[in-house]
Amino acid sequence: MRITIVGCGYVGSALASHWHQQARHWLRVTTTREERLRELAPLADAVQRLDAADPDQLRQALETTEAAVFCLAPGGSRQVDADGYEATYLRTMEAVAAVVPQLPELQQLVYTSSCSVYGEATGLVEEDTHPKPREPHAQILRDAEDLLLACRSPHRRVAIARLGAIYGPGRELEPRFRSLAGSRRKGDGSSLISWIHRDDVVATLDWAVEQGFDGLINLVDDEPISVRELIDRSCHAAGLEPVIWDGDNERVANPAAERRISNRRLRELGLSLQHPRLRILAA
Template structure:
């Protein structure tokens, strides 16, 4: 299979390593940074430096692909504004749609979205059939991008949207991420649920979507939604750090959506999680 991975960052690189181990794979990898070209060249047959909103460059990347995996992400470690989100996701998908008439051989698109599109369920369960209720401008961009991409689906082309939980893994372990909160007092009560997925399971689910010709929306989260307070208690105890304290509910504090996200569809499609619950050691 000839696959183009658009956005070979943290998860895209993991997917390239996974697919590259399969002898029949032919990989085109894209990155927005020239300095990453050398490290990616060992993982694929072709590496292109481009922005996915650049139509001629993206057409070159997709011109012979049977499948495309769109796992773009804004650059940098800090939160970016909704305009950067729109340029990363909506503009790129609009470009893909414009190019489709020139890409008759492209039979599948896999796109990584986010579970952040779901609204509040008062701690109840939501699944892929639940309504999306974006709570901010960032989530609105993600919802719009999903709806745009649905236009690419046809009798000849499958579209799979993977809604991801928060990603952790090598270099992004949970203990390191949260230990700075030890001993602090946080607003609220920490009783809202968080949803995690290991990077290797993101790559595994993307590879499974390609191999299984998935043509639907799938939540990619692990089996255990953690209450934030419980997760932080475990991390602090494991690291022998002082616990996090909570100031309690307040009318002034922003309310956070609380829902438990079901991964039943992921299991029904036959994907076995490598990391069924988030580990923090």
């Protein structure tokens, strides 16, 4: 199969490495940064610098592609800046919608979105739960999903994976949270976070392409954890002082504290996770 990965950051690079090791597909990878071309060259048959929001560049990158995987991420350090999200996600999906009619060989589009699109939703959240984006960047992600879903046709499948918070090699959780030891934090830390290991993201994207999956899937592990519990366990494991929470006695309504994102569909599709729970919870 001829595959193009659009965006080779943390997830895209790992996916490219996985497929390179399999040596079963012809692979093109893209990046927005000139300095990464040499780094990515060993992982693919072709490496291309690409502004995916430019329809002409995107069409050329996808011209002979059968499956395209979009692992997009905003550049720079402003990871939740709405303008950066619009430029990265919305403009790219507008370009995709503009060029797919000209790409008859393109049979599948796979896109990594985010569980943040559920926003204000509470209770058990599954793929048919109506998204209620809370923040501007989450609404942009939801709009980008709609643009991609509109590209579906009898001859073209669209798969969207809504990811939890990603961790893995180089993004370990313990150092990040232990640095908060002894600090004072606002609120009560009750917000639940659903996590997913990078290797499970790679395995699921690989499966989606191989199986020609069409539809939505929540890509999270088995057990969400509150911010407070995760920090407390991290600090306790290291013998450090606990965090002091300012809002213990004045708890306010917090949709994120009542939201549990389900991975039931993942299980029903026969997928098993390499990392079903955070390692710190299994200790």
